[in-house]
Amino acid sequence: MTVRELNSWTEIREELHRRINDRIWQPGETIPGEADLAEEFGCARTTVSRALRALAEAGLVTRRRKAGTRVAVNPPHKATFTIPIIREEVEARGAAYSHSLLKRVEAGLPPQLHAAFPVGEGARLLFTETVYFADDRPFMFEERYTNLDAVPEFGTIAFDLITPNEWLVQNAPYTSGDLTCYAANAGERLSRFFEVAQETPLFVMERATANQKVPITHVRMSYQPGYRLRTRF
Amino acid sequence: MTVRELNSWTEIREELHRRINDRIWQPGETIPGEADLAEEFGCARTTVSRALRALAEAGLVTRRRKAGTRVAVNPPHKATFTIPIIREEVEARGAAYSHSLLKRVEAGLPPQLHAAFPVGEGARLLFTETVYFADDRPFMFEERYTNLDAVPEFGTIAFDLITPNEWLVQNAPYTSGDLTCYAANAGERLSRFFEVAQETPLFVMERATANQKVPITHVRMSYQPGYRLRTRF
DNA sequence: GATGAGAATATGCATGCACATAAAAACGTG
DNA sequence: CACGTTTTTATGTGCATGCATATTCTCATC
Structure with a gap:
């Protein structure tokens, strides 16, 4: 398999999102560490971190120091309303x-x-x-x-x-x-x-x-x- | 005035938030560039950028390349509901x-x-x-x-x-x-x-x-x- | 004066590195 | 074994740097 190098954090975010969505990583499961992913994608750890942070803000993953990053058990049950003017x-x-x-x-x-x-x-x-x-x-x-x-x-x-x-x-x-x-x-x-x-x-x-x-x-x-x-x- | 050095991005975010809130920077007004703020706070430009990004995500400022960062005209009329389980x-x-x-x-x-x-x-x-x-x-x-x-x-x-x-x-x-x-x-x-x-x-x-x-x-x-x-x- | 090419510039993004911090895991001691 | 302490480790944060990119600004040209 040809691992296309993903070096923009948005691309990495999308790829991780896909894996979560396709159940390659089960809900509740701990996903590989930042360093591992960085190696896989051929980019810096910072870039992976940026992507993971975005996913965490969106509620798709939860992150804890040392414990690692894991797929959220239930998808983001949040909705942002724009308060109408x-x-x-x-x-x-x-x-x-x-x-x-x-x-x-x-x-x-x-x-x-x-x-x-x-x-x-x-x-x-x-x-x-x-x-x-x-x-x-x-x-x-x-x-x-x-x-x-x-x-x-x-x-x-x-x-x-x-x-x-x-x-x-x-x-x-x-x-x-x-x-x-x-x-x-x-x-x-x-x-x-x-x-x-x-x-x-x-x-x-x-x-x-x-x-x-x-x-x-x-x-x-x-x-x-x-x-x-x-x-x- | 003693400029306490603010070097954590959250501290900088809070300080900028305060200035916006206190109308030190008027709504619609362009605020100093990242480099200037970094110099003022005695930190790296990256750190200021992080704080500004957070404020932009919260809707308090709008940012455009070259145009700079300006205070949002109307505060974030957004509300995030947690969809109840x-x-x-x-x-x-x-x-x-x-x-x-x-x-x-x-x-x-x-x-x-x-x-x-x-x-x-x-x-x-x-x-x-x-x-x-x-x-x-x-x-x-x-x-x-x-x-x-x-x-x-x-x-x-x-x-x-x-x-x-x-x-x-x-x-x-x-x-x-x-x-x-x-x-x-x-x-x-x-x-x-x-x-x-x-x-x-x-x-x-x-x-x-x-x-x-x-x-x-x-x-x-x-x-x-x-x-x-x-x-x- | 209008217009378009190109320069200047502010933010955006990526990287490598170092250190901080939290939490789990290992360890030692009673 | 139960406990507190230390070690380990993955994420979190900060910094310096370089390049990318979107706009605006300038200026030459028509």
Whole structure:
């Protein structure tokens, strides 16, 4: 067998990927060490390492010092969703995008959000309610609590041209967050917005962000009936 | 100012991350070149490169040859969900896991799935219906079409000890897939399973997998009322 | 002034080497 | 045999260097 020399790390990654996929190396099995593979492929150990690291990041193999590299027992059960940017999403559907601020008031945090959005007792919060339209039909309904102690300037913005979300994205960096998806009935309020029955199921996303443990904002986004969040992997 | 020498790529990554976060480098702005940063930090260019690559993978910066590295205009609107493994999820809640195969029949593909699961006209498909229990209460309801032309052996399995999902995970590698989440009402059938009203909103995930363009399986998973899919980032 | 060839340059990739680190394996001691 | 300690070893990381490649920039030419 002619061993074509594989010297680019992507080629090596592909070859290793193939071997895993074709069950040449069984799940759970330890694969040859970096040095062995480097010798086989006729390249430097660093290059093999690069390929293995990529596979490890993709979740196809697990690596441990001394123990070696082994094929992951179950393929990567991960999926990366691109959190949709409403404006882009609406325009991608060929619809005209617009938004409207319905409410803007300093308010306390509802008790049920304390766990997801741990602001202190005396925190100043701005509550905003925004509807996003696609061709004048409601597309998404957003209820947001924003920590004015963390982003004071947020309280001074008009939100007629820019949305609360866009302002925060551009002005309030965050280091960590939390995203939850679930299904809920439209209920009394949203059923009127979307002009559907109260029992209509809606796809809801809740997102909390924080900058170095300082809570920034918590938002609940209720999407129009029939909305689907989709990703390829 | 004492410039502490940062010589581990993680430290450099953190420092760069901080500068981006603190708006020392504005979004859209080009940051100093690798060589300059290497000199500043007193390390090799490779090490800076490693840190920058990590940031680029995280979506915080975008890099182009010659053009240089610049701070991403909008922070990474990505979230990685770990696709739950039912057994683990149930056991993590301290409940007893079990499952039951309800149905197993060769069947044609419903027309509405043709787009999501492009098997040819004469493909042999096995339809399976499985309920997963947490402490004897239904936790998830699974309807699955599996391409027997791609995984013939699948047709010979009993699925009393192992679930269709687990068997496929262990025996049918895939290279690409598609995941969709949405909300749906329980409807007539599922309302009886979950012992709730037909109008109860359920969280539903649909997943299609393929191995090198060969469709493997399509599955619809309807979760128990109140289920939430959650991720940190 | 427009245009295209070529130079300049920043990032990307590969290599060889040295050392750090974690974890398994071997060993020694009670 | 049970235990803690040392050795071994595979991966992890850092560095210096050279070349590859994609763009941008410059400049000569028309």
